[in-house]
Amino acid sequence: MHPATTANFSGFTFGPGVRMRTGGVDQGSNWVRMLIQLLPVILILLVNFLPSSEPVYSLSRSYSHDYRLTTQKGVNFYVKAAKFEQQYPPNSPERIAIEQRVEDDYHSVLVHNCRLEWQQLHWGYRRETPNCDALKRFEAMAQ
Secondary structure, eight states: OOHHHHHOOTTOOOSTTOOOOOTTTTHHHHHHHHHHHHHHHHHHHHHHHSOOOOOSEESSOOSSOOEEEEOTTSOEEEESOTTHHHHSOTTSHHHHHHHHHHHHHHHHHHHHHHHHHHHHHHHTSOSOOHHHHHHHHHHHHHO
16 A cells, blocks of 8 residues: 555545535534533533522421421421521411421321321231321311
8 A cells, every 4th residue: 555545534535526524614503503512411500509498397307407396286397497486486477387387298298198007907017007096186186
């Protein structure tokens, strides 16, 4: 082989009537395509760094919700810090609304767990229904 023909890559042709493209012809549209391809990644990163709205309370204790409070109906719930009492003073409209949501959530959890216990009782997997008992007590207290 002749060394000039093996190193000459730009002299290759695809056939009659087909011209070779140069690299700089479509550079404007290449930037647009690249931006469109990177847009989903950029959006995911932006959404990831936006502040998330963490709930004010939790029905179970966790690392972030470790300060225990009790509603007037006896439902325990956990908040982020002791300054919750300052932000939502007792008997304020905001505090009453939060406690109502706590009790509604607690009731929903009891109803769901009671349904599961009744199914397990029917199938013979369970003999007691503590969530159903707690639901009865809670509904009796709510009346």
